[in-house]
Amino acid sequence: MALMPGVTRRLIPRNFTRGGQTAVHGVLLHIMEGTLDGTDSWFRNPDSQASSHFGVGRDGRVFQWVDTDDRSWHASGANSTWLSIEHEGRGGDSLPPPQLAATARVIRWMHETEGVKLQLADTPAERGIGWHGMGGSGWGSHPDCPGNPIKRQRPAIIAAARGTTEETDMELTDAVKLPAWGPASWPKDVGLQDGKISVNTALGSTYGHAQRSAENSAQLVRDVQDLRAAVADRGAGRARASGLMTTPEPSGSVAVELAQLRGELGAGLAEIKGSLGVLVERTARTDADLKQLRADTEGSARGLQHEIDELKRARWPLAQIGSLLAVGALIVSVVALFTSN
Ligand SMILES: [Zn+2]
Incomplete structure (x- = not known):
């Protein structure tokens, strides 16, 4: 099971093949020709027969629709070997900064979790960050998905993915807030x-x-x-x-x-x-x-x-002192007797 932490989990109940991701050659970028929320609804529709592992909004929101162990239905013959990211927008759009950064985070996670190579792929034989249209008819004949501007942004996405640091819930400053432990001075x-x-x-x-x-x-x-x-x-x-x-x-x-x-x-x-x-x-x-x-x-x-x-x-034997005092008193008495006459 591979679910990305820190994104909105919107797992869909249909339109994917459980356990069907047999290999990971890389990830294909797509354009939704629509909105994130509209696509979320469409992928839940039994008629769509389509899905994607991830969707990224122009505002940087990220939905995960399909576990990366499972096969999403995004590019026909590529489905079992390529992961997928759909992008909110229309063909010819470029990714605004929040969307680019969010896509980079997803790709960084795919790199660490699924071994996706951080390099360009422009033919089905290559590995890395590819695009839907590069597969031609075998991949469903979508030559304009996701469009040239986004294709050209891939080096920037890769650079951002290399530079992305994993955010954690813990603020670093919280870890070392110094309590007033110990006295102010010490002997x-x-x-x-x-x-x-x-x-x-x-x-x-x-x-x-x-x-x-x-x-x-x-x-x-x-x-x-x-x-x-x-x-x-x-x-x-x-x-x-x-x-x-x-x-x-x-x-x-x-x-x-x-x-x-x-x-x-x-x-x-x-x-x-x-x-x-x-x-x-x-x-x-x-x-x-x-x-x-x-x-x-x-x-x-x-x-x-x-x-x-x-x-x-031993040194202060009270009985002996008593007897010595007694003898002393006797001597004094005798001396007094002799001197008085
Ligand atoms: Zn596509």
């Missing part, structure tokens, strides 16, 4: 004292590592957002240009930037992993240190108690 790290690490030092060190990891994450997200903004600016400029130009502008710079972005992301994640590794190690160390500290303290306390007991018993 000075004094290192080992008498061969032992103090509790404050151990906790402070752990907290320090955790905070540094969080700061690294926040910085990484800011860098990624800057890069995404830069890539989006370029993409918007390219889409504007492609609407006006009859020949595609050279592609590649966006792809290069994305490759760099991926590289930086990889490096950033490796750094975070490293910091987390250190943090985990420090936490384990802290546990061991605390255990040792407790054992030492208990040992010392037991020793001290023992010494006190010894002192009580």
Whole structure:
């Protein structure tokens, strides 16, 4: 089963062959000669005997009508080996920027999910991004589907598909919203004292590592957002240009930037992993240190108690002191007796 996430699922109950997609040579672009909603209705009609895997509106809305495991009925002899995208509009139209961008997203997904090659196909023997009319009579004789302007936009579509980043529901900023965890300051790290690490030092060190990891994450997200903004600016400029130009502008710079972005992301994640590794190690160390500290303290306390007991018993024998005092008093009495006479 292959359903594209993030698009409107409008699976139709008929007019397709379940499990009939025996191969994927690429995707054929079509023009609806009508609207997205009208086509949605027509594909549900038993009389139409027609369908498409996807439909893209001029406003960028995307409908998925048929699972890509199933064969849509869009180009006669090509049905079992080519996927399909219908476009809202009339023959001779070009795709406005939202429609072009949406088509690029669908093609990007087909590339990742179905192995559609991001290259031009202009004959049935080729593989990649083709068009309905290229198959001639064997594909239903639709030489003007989808029309020259859209055919010429395919390089721009491919460039956009290469540059498309998958959007997720999660805002990047949400992932690293830093809570006010940990106190504003921490006792000075004094290192080992008498061969032992103090509790404050151990906790402070752990907290320090955790905070540094969080700061690294926040910085990484800011860098990624800057890069995404830069890539989006370029993409918007390219889409504007492609609407006006009859020949595609050279592609590649966006792809290069994305490759760099991926590289930086990889490096950033490796750094975070490293910091987390250190943090985990420090936490384990802290546990061991605390255990040792407790054992030492208990040992010392037991020793001290023992010494006190010894002192009580051996060095300050109250019975002997009592008898010594008694002897002392006797001597004093005797001396007093001799000196008084
Ligand atoms: Zn067509």
